[in-house]
Amino acid sequence: MDEGTNLPVDEQGIIEGCLQGSPASNRAMVEAYGNLVLSVALNVVGNRQDAEDICQETFLQVFRRLDRYDRERSFKTWLLTIAYRRSLDMLRKKKRFTEFSVKARFDPAVAGRGGDPHSADPEPLPSKLLEALSPRERTALCLWAYEGYTAKDISDVLACSASTARVYLFNARRKIKALLENDHGLLQNG
Amino acid sequence: MDFCKTVEIAYAALPLRPFRDWLIRAHMEQCPRCQAGLLSREEAKCLLVGPDRVGGTGALWGRIAGEAGRVAAVPERKPARGALAWRWASAASMAAVIALTGFWLLRETERPGFDARAVAPAERFQIDYVNVGGAPAQTFVYRPQGTDTVFIWASRTPEKEG
Numbered sequence: 001m002d003e004g005t006n007l008p009v010d011e012q013g014i015i016e017g018c019l020q021g022s023p024a025s026n027r028a029m030v031e032a033y034g035n036l037v038l039s040v041a042l043n044v045v046g047n048r049q050d051a052e053d054i055c056q057e058t059f060l061q062v063f064r065r066l067d068r069y070d071r072e073r074s075f076k077t078w079l080l081t082i083a084y085r086r087s088l089d090m091l092r093k094k095k096r097f098t099e100f101s102v103k104a105r106f107d108p109a110v111a112g113r114g115g116d117p118h119s120a121d122p123e124p125l126p127s128k129l130l131e132a133l134s135p136r137e138r139t140a141l142c143l144w145a146y147e148g149y150t151a152k153d154i155s156d157v158l159a160c161s162a163s164t165a166r167v168y169l170f171n172a173r174r175k176i177k178a179l180l181e182n183d184h185g186l187l188q189n190g
Numbered sequence: 191m192d193f194c195k196t197v198e199i200a201y202a203a204l205p206l207r208p209f210r211d212w213l214i215r216a217h218m219e220q221c222p223r224c225q226a227g228l229l230s231r232e233e234a235k236c237l238l239v240g241p242d243r244v245g246g247t248g249a250l251w252g253r254i255a256g257e258a259g260r261v262a263a264v265p266e267r268k269p270a271r272g273a274l275a276w277r278w279a280s281a282a283s284m285a286a287v288i289a290l291t292g293f294w295l296l297r298e299t300e301r302p303g304f305d306a307r308a309v310a311p312a313e314r315f316q317i318d319y320v321n322v323g324g325a326p327a328q329t330f331v332y333r334p335q336g337t338d339t340v341f342i343w344a345s346r347t348p349e350k351e352g
């Protein structure tokens with residue numbers, strides 16, 4: 001069983017198939033790991049459209065570079081590392097666009113291609129509280145909460161030391177807890 | 191409790207991130223009270239969007255399928271590595287040519303008996319003076335255009351009258 005996706009995954013078989021260019025194996029890989037990658041991307045960037053773009057780019061990069069994957073390492077961690085880097089790229093791109101739109105007095109919220117705000121069945125988005133965290137902290141929190149990753153696993157994805165990953169996780173859990181307690185206090189007092 | 195407060199103050203006051211990271215890590219790992227105050231996994235799951243809540247992968251595969259086919263049909267070009275090697279080779283050969291030329295020039299100019307005037311422009315013709323009958327003569331130097339021939343016309347300088 002693959003933790004997080006709850007799907008039985010013949011990982012090596014899928015990888016072999018993808019290496020031979022089999023569309024069925026490509027599809028199997030997207031079905032096995034698509035939700036996981038989409039979830040991580042969504043929690044990091046906080047926007048469904050961007051998360052789907054990241055997911056698409058991640059899998060295309062995986063299909064192109066699968067021959068460089070080191071079989072000694074966890075495939076899921078390698079995949080999540082690519083997804084994380086793509087998410088950072090997207091955030092940088094968005095930041096540049098926001099700076100440009102501020103200069104050009106242009107409202108990206110109006111002209112952007114975000115989801116329909118009046119949709120009857122809005123797609124789930126991560127809590128606004130997560131905006132208090134850095135992308136690294138959000139990624140660490142997401143991997144820890146849903147994938148059960150340890151600091152060592154998180155450090156592989158974030159390309160840092162295990163102790164640094166532990167600090168990211170501590171900070172994320174501490175900050176969000178403080179915000180939750182603050183919100184709770186406000187509700188009780190107000 | 192007081193110690194935890196002190197750590198928090200120190201954390202906020204420390205200017206360098208490595209020190210702050212070390213402090214928070216060392217304290218959090220040893221303080222059961224602070225550990226109990228951290229966000230739990232269940233609380234985190236409520237705030238995040240898990241893989242089970244993002245929806246099916248059908249639409250996702252629809253987006254990827256077309257592009258994936260194109261990726262499979264066109265093998266990844268690797269011009270960067272070749273171009274990089276080519277660029278390195280050109281730069282190295284250029285540097286070698288410059289170094290060898292410099293070394294040769296240096297050796298030529300430093301060797302004993304080298305006369306800088308000998309490397310003066312070859313087409314420059316120069317005479318200091320011409321004597322006719324023991325006295326400096328009137329001298330005319332003429333070089334026809336487009337040839338290497340030089341004619342020198344020298345005649346006795348007429349004596350001044352009076």
